[in-house]
Amino acid sequence: MFYFDAHCHLLPRKQFIKASNARINYFICNATHPQNWHKLLDIASTLPGIYPCIGIHPWYIADLKSDWQIKMQLLFDKYPHLMVGEIGLDTTRPNLARQAEVFEFCLKTALKYHRAVHIHGHESWSLITDILKCYPGLTCLFHRFSGTASQAKQLSAITNAYFSLMSVRPARYLPAERILVESDSPDGLHKPARVIELAERIGLDWAQLDANFCRFLGETLPMKGDAPHHFLTMQDEPISPQTENPTAQTFSDKHSQPIDSEATK
Ligand SMILES: [Zn+2]
Numbered sequence: 241m242f243y244f245d246a247h248c249h250l251l252p253r254k255q256f257i258k259a260s261n262a263r264i265n266y267f268i269c270n271a272t273h274p275q276n277w278h279k280l281l282d283i284a285s286t287l288p289g290i291y292p293c294i295g296i297h298p299w300y301i302a303d304l305k306s307d308w309q310i311k312m313q314l315l316f317d318k319y320p321h322l323m324v325g326e327i328g329l330d331t332t333r334p335n336l337a338r339q340a341e342v343f344e345f346c347l348k349t350a351l352k353y354h355r356a357v358h359i360h361g362h363e364s365w366s367l368i369t370d371i372l373k374c375y376p377g378l379t380c381l382f383h384r385f386s387g388t389a390s391q392a393k394q395l396s397a398i399t400n401a402y403f404s405l406m407s408v409r410p411a412r413y414l415p416a417e418r419i420l421v422e423s424d425s426p427d428g429l430h431k432p433a434r435v436i437e438l439a440e441r442i443g444l445d446w447a448q449l450d451a452n453f454c455r456f457l458g459e460t461l462p463m464k465g466d467a468p469h470h471f472l473t474m475q476d477e478p479i480s481p482q483t484e485n486p487t488a489q490t491f492s493d494k495h496s497q498p499i500d501s502e503a504t505k
Contacts, residue, residue: 241446242266244453245432246404247326247358247383247422250280255425255432256287262433265289266453268381268422270326270358272297274308277315281322291457293325293358295346298339309345316353320462324350325358326383329367340371347375356460358383365391372398379460384424389413402456411442419444420452 244266245259256267270293271280277294284290294315296304316322327346329339350357356379361368365387372378378399385392385403392414395401404420405411406428411419421439423429429438439449 242450243436243446244268244420244450245423245425245435246381246420246453246456248425248432249326249427250276250283251425251432253283253287256283256290259432260289262431264432264435267291267432268293268323268325268358270295270297272326273300274305274311277311281315281319291321291323291461292319293323295325295327295358296342297326298328298330298343298360299333301335301338301342304342312346312349316349316355323356323358323460325356325381326360327357328360328362329364329371330360330362331364331367332362336367340367344371344374347371347378350378351375354460355379356381356456360384361387365395369394369398379456381420381456383422384428385410385414400459402452405442406438408442411444416444416448417452417455419449420456421449 243264245264246268247270248267249270249272251269259267266289268291269280269284271277272295274296280292280294284292294312296308324346327343329336329343333339347357358381359368360383362384369391372380372395376398379402380395380399381402381404382395383404384406386407387395387410392401392403392410396418402418402420403410403414404422406422406424421435421442421444423432423435425432429435439446
């Protein structure tokens, strides 16, 4: 058995190491603005267990430079283990039309490169469902999901949907094999290690969660050997999304190595 955090953000290196010492060995980590993309890729290239995602968060659309789309595509050309996120819509924030434009470009990129998408949908699940209907078949992780049972059902009908939770209620109506847990650190539960008590509070079984995590990653990432112990390195050979045929993998204790704090100083 192993522990993971299905959604967090760029943290200082020592916080990843601290979380690893608290038994969280895998992190799906989202860089939400081009300014952070390379910082995350640098950390992911030197610490094991970090699965990086790059995107434009709907809160950070205001000051984008004109070349962000080209930069994004270049990174997806280069890194076969990169996912898309955090992206989405937020009706409590300004400029929804521009949010949608940015969101849709990122969805097109995910389709083109066959990558999973990590979606922020605060108060906006219906709008998001309408847009996702134009991009059917994407593998999506709906982060901090707090929608209704019928919204979850609709999202599941048009995407390969996983729901990452930070609260108890949605677990009552979501299928157990589609649930993940997250900290949304540094803003959410503050420490990735708190996902362990969160899962306990919800009454989730880690064997089931681990199987869900492996299946989710394996559905879009090119896994090597005993996946998902793979982590992004600068030496990775780019793999064409057209020729790749990813398969879900499972793994056991022996593949769940803690980050070696000495080696990463
Ligand atoms: Zn987040």
